[in-house]
Amino acid sequence: MIMDTIIEVKGLKKYFKTPSGICHAVDGVDLSIERGKTVGIVGESGCGKSTLGRTMIHLTESTEGSIVFNGEDITRVGKAKLKELREKMQIIFQDPFSSLNPRMTAYETIEEPLRISKRFGKKEIAERTVALMRLVGIDKRIENSYPHELDGGRRQRIVIARALALKPELVICDEPVSALDVSIQAQILNLLQDLQENMKLTYVFITHDMSVVRYLSQYICVMYLGQVVEHCPTERLFENPLHPYTKALLSAIPVPDIHMPRKRVVLKGEVTSPINPKPGCRFFARCPHAAEACRRNQGLVEAEKDHFVMCSRLKEIG
Amino acid sequence: MEQNGTYSFLYTEDDESVKKESMFRITMKRLLKNKMAVLGGIILIIIVLASLLAPWISPYDYTYQELYNVNAGPSAEHWLGTDSLGRDILSRLLHGGRNSLTIGIVSTLLSALAGTALGATAGYYGGAYDNVVMRILDVFQAVPSMLLAIAISATLGTGYINCIIALTISGIPGSARMARASCMGVRNQDYIEAAVSINASEPRIIFKHVLMNALAPIFVMATMGVASNILMSASLSFVGLGVQPPEAEWGAMVSAGRNVLRYYPHICISPAIIIMLTVLSINMLGDGLRDALDPRLKQ
């Protein structure tokens, strides 16, 4: 079985200096993504999922670790190479209200990456822009509208068109639907799915919404305070979550079904801070199964085939 | 927005796109809806036109001294009276406007340009560059701007050009600060990161994405700046550092009239009223512009 890996990160770390100490936003993440697939990265706010995505595509520089893209080490790259890479790696932002320049029309926004790349003539830019608008389902009618005149769904379509303008291979989707209403959310999710098929895109889908990940992704990484605590194929995670945090996360989701029996694991306490974390399991303070063994640093263990968990008390928990 | 009929998300060929309106036209349209701004604009235009046309419309030469008729009150010959040297106040007001308005507008423009360049780059790059620039400006700002202007024009000497230079320099820290704060707010928006991710060059990001969205407050501050610089140049003249006699300048006229304020108030009052009117009209226009420039407000 040959895996066609598009991007692989090893031991990726991103630390920030803050006034109260060093923030371990991403703390030793290994991740390998197959071309054409979607990997979901789930976790709660402050777990470092957005930083991970941004570090992978060089929107922020990593502190440590390596990134290999299409078989090439891109951990440290020069300006020229970075330009080339950015055309292949794109990002769709969470909030379509702040990710569009309020002074640029829909058309100008979509056209901008084409212009900047300097690869196309005037006519081709125009043709491609129109094609992109059609691709993401934006009426020609609104091409001269400014963002504030449009609703969230159409804005997000513009954001998507801009990201896809230069035919990227890898797209980081940073909570692309969480600011949208349910009825619009489904439209955008379907659009993303269609685009993936048509353009052979690879998605890194960052979200806190488990149901959205289940719908879109083939593989899931659960993050907690900068670390991946569990990763496995999507269906397996939902059928057999192993890490206590994953279990709690899954049971915490309110399900729109009144006949579902609820056995909820309510966690005590709050997410602790990623600033100067204590050694040992990061989930220690909130874990219902915490024990002495958890004070040691943990590593990912393959609990079953292709299912990795960072918990030393798996057997005891059962 | 179309609300009736069937919705279609599919692109339809024959759908005519709405004609694009330039930001300038949109701004003008909104500005014209604002009654206060329009009033301010009209007053300002009248004042500017009158000053421009001064050589042709002033009834007397502004230096001509009617020595037999000093400190005269308003009359049919001299609508606003004459000053203590017997010069026609109306003529001096018209001519003085050329000096006062140029000083106000040019110095504000220059300090806004320089300040925005410094502030925008400081706000965008941050870090050491920001620190160096802002600390130097802090030193300037630690001195009250009036004192600074007095110090500069005392060093450079009196006169029209030097007055502009003095006012420009003393205006830079304020506008740089404003530009910096405004740019820093914009800088953290996602669309700046989006621009980085599509390989936009730094000058492009700073101009097109940061500055264009940070401009509204800077612009408004500049319009207010014109007003305050006219007042400041008036004060400079008042303490004898600005434009020198026999050249006319509004501030200098107020200053000259103050000695005889108790006996001949008309000498002081008419330039003071003109200064007030100018400042008021510019502020009214500035307020209107701030609202009109905000793209988020609906037309």
Next chain:
Amino acid sequence: MEKETKQILLKINDLAVQYTSGDSVVSAVNGVSFELEKGETLGLVGETGAGKTTIAKTILRILPDPPAKIRSGQVIYNGTDLLEMSEKEVRKIRGKKISMIFQDPMTALNPMFPVGKQITEAIKIHEPLTTAQAKERAVQMLELVGIPGERYGEYPHQFSGGMKQRVVIALAIACNPELLIADEPTTALDVTIQAQVLEMMTQLKEKLSTSMILITHDLGIVAEMCDRVAIIYAGEIVEMGNREHIFDEPVHPYTKGLFEALPSVNMKAKRLKPIEGLTPDPANLPKGCKFHPRCPYATPQCADRIPELKEITKGHWTRCSASRKEGV
């Protein structure tokens, strides 16, 4: 729940609210009527701009006027119309009998005062207690929502988001209100924290038997918390019923569409079925049924006539002309 002795706490009749800005008139609420029984939790479900928050603010009489104007309607609370009362009379009810939990805990607390003090102040406004007594009650309230009493003197910034929302809830229930309006109380929180807060709210409701109006866009939360549900679309109630009606046999195409558009955690869907089209612009609502431009079952009549809210089975109301014909 005492279904037999049905006591109506709040009754809203034909409420209509408009916002005016410049020349445009936005109809935020268009003829909304519903009842709330004592001890009951009613969920108001709808998307952005559907008018949910406006309804809540009208009940509390905190609508900003201008731009908002109440065009018609009554809000009858315990037999008296709140909209007819003077501001002075309303103040005796607001915060004491009816209180509200806002969406964003960050802005609902004054950053300049310790949280305990804010609760004490709120109590003292409405109850004839000494400062010491009020303080004691405030500490009790904090402990009731799961915050140790020692944190009385801490400032809002010392609390995390979930804890702040608990403080906000403590503040809202401090005077033991009869009616609690919760406007998206957990939207700003993480899932695991949301679970904690929901759990706590459920317990509180049992303990204090408060009636509640829960405003949310999340059908999952509704399933968990609510006895009855009203689905709101473009300022109108399009469907209303008890939880079984809404979750087991939704009738209105919009309600059905909402359920179908949701990706499920329990099942991998092949493809989602979104509701086509856009949420309507409240300044320019479609004629006839507000949902008809997006409705897969729309007929030409739907564009002409606003369907009435009809009771199809006992307690299950819907505003759709098609559902009657089917004879559901």
